[in-house]
Amino acid sequence: MINRIIGALGAEGIDTWAITERTSHSCETFFVRRNMDLKRRTSLTDYSVTVYRELDRDGAKLLGSSSVPVYPGMDVEEVRAALREAYFAASVAGNQYYELIEGAGEDKVPSASAFAKMSVEEAARAVGEALFAPDTGDDVFINSAEIFAVKRSTRVVNSRGVDVSWDTCEVRGEFVTQCPAPQDVEIYHSFAYAEPDADALSAKVEEALRQTRDRAAAKEPPKAGTYTVILSGDNMRELFDYYVSRSAAAAVYQHYSDYAVGKNVQGQDVTGDKLTIDLTDGEPYDAEGIRLTDRPLLEDGVVRTIHGGARFSSYLGIEPTGSFGGIRVRPGTAPLSELMSRPHLRVVTFSDFQMNAMSGHFAGEIRLGYLFDGEKTVPVTGGSINGSILEAQRTMRLSSELYVTPTYTGPLAVALDEVQVAGT
Amino acid sequence: MKLRDSVYLEKKRPLFEKLLGELLAKYPFASILAQDAAEKSCRVSRRLTNVSAGGTFSARGFVVKVYDGSHWSEHSFNEISEDLLPGILGEVEATAAMSEAVLPEGVKERVYSAPGAGKLTFSGSTDYEVDPDGLGDEEIVARLTAIRDRGLACSDRLIDCQASVTWNKSHKLYLAPDRDLTQNVMWTTGSVVAIASRGQEIKFSHKGYSVLGGAELMEDMGGEVEKTAATVLELLESEPLTPxxxxxxxxxxxxxxxxxxxxxxxxxxxxxxxxxxxxxxxxxxxxxxxxxxxxxxxxxxxxxxxxxxxxxxxxxxxxxxxxxxxxxxxxxxxxxxxxxxxxxxxxxxxxxxxxxxxxxxxxxxxxxxxxxxxxxxxxxxxxxxxxxxxxxxxxxxxxxxxxxxxxxxxxxxxxxxxxxxxxxxxxxxxxxxxxxxxxxxxxxxxxxxxxxxxxxxxxxxxxxxxxxxxxxxxxx
Incomplete structure (x- = not known):
């Protein structure tokens, strides 16, 4: 199909273009309690073509671009019609000029995951075994679960010689744990693994069951006020995404961010842990075909990289780093037990913890928290936290323990001072 | 005007009917949902103009759902031809038969009773006044640019004013023993966003528009752009609320x-x-x-x-x-x-x-x-x-x-x-x-x-x- 598309591009006189081909196979299983409710498989191939058009507006050299999906099974005339329409659209979408990424044909990068040696059915079953293994009780149990085992191949080709391809495998999903007494409650959890890790998933389920039992015992929201709030686990990535978003070349170019290499973004009088963050990715290339290598994003609170693809990097006159999907955060020196030694509210699950990268505001409704008043710890539920990373970053303290997911490696927990809490 | 049927789905209909017939020879119940949805967006901001097709709700493909007398299974795919039919049938059968391969130990498969419903044939389309594709990318971008310029003219304290419109033409065909349904639905949405900053804190105000229809939506857009811009400037003076x-x-x-x-x-x-x-x-x-x-x-x-x-x-x-x-x-x-x-x-x-x-x-x-x-x-x-x-x-x-x-x-x-x-x-x-x-x-x-x-x-x-x-x- 790619040859058909390239042929159609030539026939339409389009000489600057990029094509992405994505092929995927998945096995999906859906469970209600310990019954499989539905089984699914998918077998899909998608093509996206971006066409570029050099434009002259009042003597200024611009580059217009437009993307269009191309579907398998389209004949040459259908492909040409879609490309023709996109090429016209490019003529009215003129932006500052830039050059596409140049490259060469590279050998396909196979997935290094052990999932690659398994069928998607085997991978789904293996994860299902690990998920349900700790689910042995009737007092607290897995209410429902979904598992998606996916193998994906991606190829990126452009008119400047780039021709790269790679395979990825992952199993991701979600499960809900329920505890019916003393009050009937549930907690939602998600997971994603690039490598089989039955022990990690079983441990996650065991912890989820424990938390759900605690939530059933939690009766009241915390009292309204300001607290040292400790966040942990999957909320860490969401919190630190603020720095990834603000250091994106697209945000800088559009003046949504004033980040620049060398800028101290954490403040001058940091009394907590200084942030050191690297950009990482489990895939060898980004969507433009740029080879991804780990990059330092922040070092002790100072910006080291403005990151982005060809377009916005060119606009800023910097090296295109590519677009990254993961981060690695340097842990702190204090263990979580030390962070928890002072009065605090540790929120372990929210309805939905959200970090607004534009405003720096973070918030979430508390599904389960543990309130420590200096003497005793009680589980709490309800109410919400409402804070700003701009105010909290100067004193934030990171745990020395690590938490690892396919897109995050870093401290397990962070303590944020003076966070406003809405409660009773 | 009514949104027309998908030429693609009608061209492929005989293949869907043949596939369904072969599935019903093996299973008590089977259905096919075929989808052909095209989506396009235009967006104009201070420094960028984007026009692209595709998006969250852009899709062309099919899902076969099978009931084997006890259990349900599904197979999703996006290419079909006479030559590919045997392979598609094989995939559907393999999916329906994969229970033992995917069931974790101690987990059963839920048993459903046979489905049934009254026979129904239906074909329907939503109305629109102005086809966005007919209006054209150039005119749409020009109108959005005018809205953006009005917004930016409100204050030099605005970092940006974004104006965008997205339209989706969704065609679906559903075939089952008791169903032959087709529908064509078009919706269009738009938004105007004004953006300003208070130091590191970026504030924005947003006004959304939507219609079950087409580019007639754009007649209303921009009417409140000055109000949206004024709101974001007020937000620069906003205070935190006591819980x-x-x-x-x-x-x-x-x-x-x-x-x-x-x-x-x-x-x-x-x-x-x-x-x-x-x-x-x-x-x-x-x-x-x-x-x-x-x-x-x-x-x-x-x-x-x-x-x-x-x-x-x-x-x-x-x-x-x-x-x-x-x-x-x-x-x-x-x-x-x-x-x-x-x-x-x-x-x-x-x-x-x-x-x-x-x-x-x-x-x-x-x-x-x-x-x-x-x-x-x-x-x-x-x-x-x-x-x-x-x-x-x-x-x-x-x-x-x-x-x-x-x-x-x-x-x-x-x-x-x-x-x-x-x-x-x-x-x-x-x-x-x-x-x-x-x-x-x-x-x-x-x-x-x-x-x-x-x-x-x-x-x-x-x-x-x-x-x-x-x-x-x-x-x-």
Missing amino acids: GEYECVCTPEVTGMIVHEAFGHGVEMDMFVKKRALAEKYVGEYVASPLVTMHDGASVVPETGSYFFDDEGTMAHDTVIIEKGVLKRGISDYLSAMTLGTEPTGNGRRESYRRKAYTRMTNTYFEPGTDSVEDMIASVKDGLLLCEPSSGMEDPKNWGIQCMVSYAREIKDGKLTGRVFSPIVLTGYVPDLLKSITMMSGKLELGGGGMCGKGYKEWVKVSDGGPWIKARIRLG
Whole structure:
């Protein structure tokens, strides 16, 4: 199909273009309690073509671009019609000029995951075994679960010689744990693994069951006020995404961010842990075909990289780093037990913890928290936290323990001072 | 004008019919949902112009669903031809037969009884006044550019003003032993966003537009761009709010978020099947003020959640969920209805042919009341006007509320004081909020600019809304 598309591009006189081909196979299983409710498989191939058009507006050299999906099974005339329409659209979408990424044909990068040696059915079953293994009780149990085992191949080709391809495998999903007494409650959890890790998933389920039992015992929201709030686990990535978003070349170019290499973004009088963050990715290339290598994003609170693809990097006159999907955060020196030694509210699950990268505001409704008043710890539920990373970053303290997911490696927990809490 | 049928789907129809025939020779029941949805967006900001096809709801492909006498299975794919049919059949059979290969130890497969429904043939299309593709990219970009320029001209303190429009032409064909259904639906959405900064803090104000139709939407766009720009400048002076319970008046957009997030997700009956919804225990009981009557339905109002039949071949409904404060019933997909022994309500929706169908909302709203907005604000001694919803998350099991709005305006002695608080988090217990509603304005307003997820995935297009409401709400 790619040859058909390239042929159609030539026939339409389009000489600057990029094509992405994505092929995927998945096995999906859906469970209600310990019954499989539905089984699914998918077998899909998608093509996206971006066409570029050099434009002259009042003597200024611009580059217009437009993307269009191309579907398998389209004949040459259908492909040409879609490309023709996109090429016209490019003529009215003129932006500052830039050059596409140049490259060469590279050998396909196979997935290094052990999932690659398994069928998607085997991978789904293996994860299902690990998920349900700790689910042995009737007092607290897995209410429902979904598992998606996916193998994906991606190829990126452009008119400047780039021709790269790679395979990825992952199993991701979600499960809900329920505890019916003393009050009937549930907690939602998600997971994603690039490598089989039955022990990690079983441990996650065991912890989820424990938390759900605690939530059933939690009766009241915390009292309204300001607290040292400790966040942990999957909320860490969401919190630190603020720095990834603000250091994106697209945000800088559009003046949504004033980040620049060398800028101290954490403040001058940091009394907590200084942030050191690297950009990482489990895939060898980004969507433009740029080879991804780990990059330092922040070092002790100072910006080291403005990151982005060809377009916005060119606009800023910097090296295109590519677009990254993961981060690695340097842990702190204090263990979580030390962070928890002072009065605090540790929120372990929210309805939905959200970090607004534009405003720096973070918030979430508390599904389960543990309130420590200096003497005793009680589980709490309800109410919400409402804070700003701009105010909290100067004193934030990171745990020395690590938490690892396919897109995050870093401290397990962070303590944020003076966070406003809405409660009773 | 009516949106025309998909040429592609009609061309492939004989193949779908042949595939269905072969599947029915092997299985008691099989269905095929074929989708051809084209989406396009134009966006103009201070420094960028983008015009591209594709997007969340752009898709062309197929899902085959099979019942083998006990269990259900699905196979999604996106290429079909005479030559490929044997291979597709083989994939469908392999999926139906893979239970042993995927079942974890100690886990069984749920047994369903045979499906059945009355025979039905249907073909329908939505109306539009102006075809966006006919209007053309150049004209659309020119109009958006004019809106952007008007916005930017309001103040040099604005970092940006974005104007965008997206349109989607969705064609579906559903074939089953008892069904031959086709539908063609077009919706269009637009937005204007004004952006300004207060140091490192970026503030924005947003105005959304939506229509079950085409580029006629653009006639209304831009009418309030100056107001949107003025609002974001006010937000630069906003203060944090002291957490507490407040007497609040909500705009229809905020009402819509409360309707959708706080209560709508809790009456999705696939949650009843999983025993994940508190609402199941409250059918027949008061869960809201007697002023509240709540609807959901793809056929009830023309908005972005509208269609003629759902992704399981059930015709669209108008479901009255709450009637004068009493919870009457939930909304349901087909399999959940089979399990619960209820009637499906036409709410079985997929993100696309690639994904499973779940119970999903469509157009969800509170009926209007009889109060005037002026009287509502005048009745508040010390409270807030909540404006511009930004996001929310459901908690069907425990009816906890998490909704965020961009800002609140202070009301003192029945008058807006000009003081603005931002951002605002709504929290508390859903029935407490709904039972505290004491006033509702007389006009129903819906918005379909956003989309709805099931948890953190499975996006579908919806609309929500209602009148202005007055209630007591816990805010953070």
